């Protein structure tokens with residue numbers, strides 16, 4: 001079968017290889033992949049910033065939708081022909097994570113889904129929503145669950161809250177769609193006025209161009225009558241986190257998600273203390289939460305925002321688009 005594999009760190013080392021089709025063992029399913037979607041994490045991986053001990057060659061990409069074609073012995077969750085999506089943390093089923101759960105992910109510790117077929121434990125698969133196309137379903141797992149788990153499960157999102165989203169990438173736009181659907185007030189930041197106009201059509205109540213307003217936290221305070229925002233999905237990290245603390249209302253929560261601007265931060269601790277602010281690290285979520293989220297998405301009929309769709313052979317072009325900064329999700333159609 002054909003598989004896009006990383007043969008060394010560096011985007012240029014993603015190579016289309018012919019490798020043997022895997023066979024499912026006990027508890028595993030063979031999935032014929034239809035579509036996959038990219039995450040910023042895929043860039044971290046090929047840049048060597050996610051797992052410096054990555055073994056090569058490694059088939060890439062974690063988020064996928066496909067159809068089960070063979071089941072190994074001792075399987076019971078699915079039948080042949082079922083349409084499934086992957087769960088990002090393949091060993092986190094439910095409950096509190098131990099320090100290990102976020103280590104086991106596709107394209108990292110086990111072969112990823114940017115291939116014609118994938119063998120995976122059936123425990124890491126979830127029924128795909130029938131109302132979504134393959135491209136849309138592939139866009140869901142990592143980014144949507146991260147936003148949902150942060151806002152709803154850990155943030156207790158209510159309609160009277162104001163939530164701030166940084167940029168218009170995958171996690172932030174899913175957060176915007178969730179918060180808008182649940183009736184919250186939303187603020188979206190972006191480097192682009194054109195993207196901010198598009199965010200308004202997805203329900204953004206207020207927008208801030210963070211290039212024109214580098215002190216975006218002051219604008220967030222102004223928009224909330226100096227009260228601050230209840231929740232922030234911190235996808236930027238680095239020095240941006242100090243600004244997020246300043247934009248927070250008392251008892252508000254910042255979900256620490258991303259590190260686009262850096263892995264380390266110096267924080268205004270006195271401000272955090274005075275506000276009784278909550279900083280919560282987030283590492284996607286368990287399968288149970290993905291299943292809960294998909295049920296709610298079905299009720300709310302949330303459709304992922306797809307930036308662009310690439311053919312399987314054009315996977316390197318999709319990675320280039322990831323580096324440009326997409327509006328929503330980038331999809332690669334594996335099977336036409």
Ligand SMILES: NC(=O)c1ccc[n+]([C@@H]2O[C@H](COP(=O)([O-])OP(=O)(O)OC[C@H]3O[C@@H](n4cnc5c(N)ncnc54)[C@H](OP(=O)(O)O)[C@@H]3O)[C@@H](O)[C@H]2O)c1
Nearest residue numbers: 040166167168169170171190191258259260282283284325
């Ligand atoms: N902890 C977890 O569980 C988890 C899960 C998923 C993702 N992540 C992390 O979260 C981050 C986002 O991931 P993603 O897949 O959503 O990324 P993505 O789709 O590639 O989106 C990146 C977007 O970030 C925005 N951005 C860049 N610099 C910014 C800045 N200084 N201020 C505000 N926005 C900025 C840009 O939006 P504009 O073009 O609109 O400016 C850009 O399009 C990454 O660091 C990723 O590793 C973590």
